[in-house]
Amino acid sequence: MKHIKNLLSRMWKNSDLQQRHAFRFTYPQRTIQIANQEIDVYQANPNHIKNLLALEREVYGETPWEKSAFLHEFTSSLPHLYLCVFANEQLVGFSGVRVFRQDGHVTNIIVSPSYQNSGIGTLMMQELERFSRQQTCVSMSLEVRKSNLDAQRFYRKLQFTTTLVKPNYYEREDALEMRKWL
Ligand SMILES: CC(C)(COP(=O)(O)OP(=O)(O)OC[C@H]1O[C@@H](n2cnc3c(N)ncnc32)[C@H](O)[C@@H]1OP(=O)(O)O)[C@@H](O)C(=O)NCCC(=O)NCCS
Helix, strand or coil: CCCHHHHHHHHHHHHHHHHHHCCCCCCEEEEEEEEEEEEEEEECCHHHHHHHHHHHHHHCCCCCCCHHHHHHCCCCCCCCEEEEECCEEEEEEEEEEEECCCCCEEEEEEEEHHHHHCCCHHHHHHHHHHHHHCCCCCCEEEEEEEEHHHHHHHHHHHHHHHHEHHHHHCEEEEEEEEEECC
């Protein structure tokens, strides 16, 4: 069964249909000095997935996004940008935005605990906002757990405000929808 699934997934990836519909955007790799450290920002690609799963495990103790979710996002036909941040050749940050109806929806953001509070999250959000503006978005949005007060504070600092409560959006936990008008 797994073998057939892999085969179908490989066929889809190589198919004309997928090639025709995949959104193509090239983010030029950037090296930035942040908190006295040089970091490299790359457009995420399937080769990063193994490290992304390890980063998720480090931060959450589990993998909210499995390999298939990353692949699905990286090959979406909707405009999207997914970024990986490396420090000392180690993956320390990941985030991404998917555009739908002039809204840049931040689907994921995560920074390795030992690199949090050094500006990496802010930097990634700035890059996602730049991309969203290029895609003529009028807003950016995201969901955050009601209990994740640190992340909410981070988003508020970036001028996001709460627009909606989504009951039980996560298993037995509400989400706040937060939005920023561009
Ligand atoms: C939420 C998260 C992505 C923020 O990323 P981050 O890299 O820690 O964020 P930043 O460092 O850019 O900003 C956080 C704080 O650092 C401060 N900061 C920004 N640049 C800084 C710098 N150069 N030096 C020191 N501090 C800095 C910010 O002012 C902010 O301060 P605050 O504590 O007063 O809010 C990160 O904490 C994380 O991965 N959390 C776990 C996963 C998670 O909850 N994700 C969100 C799911 S919705």
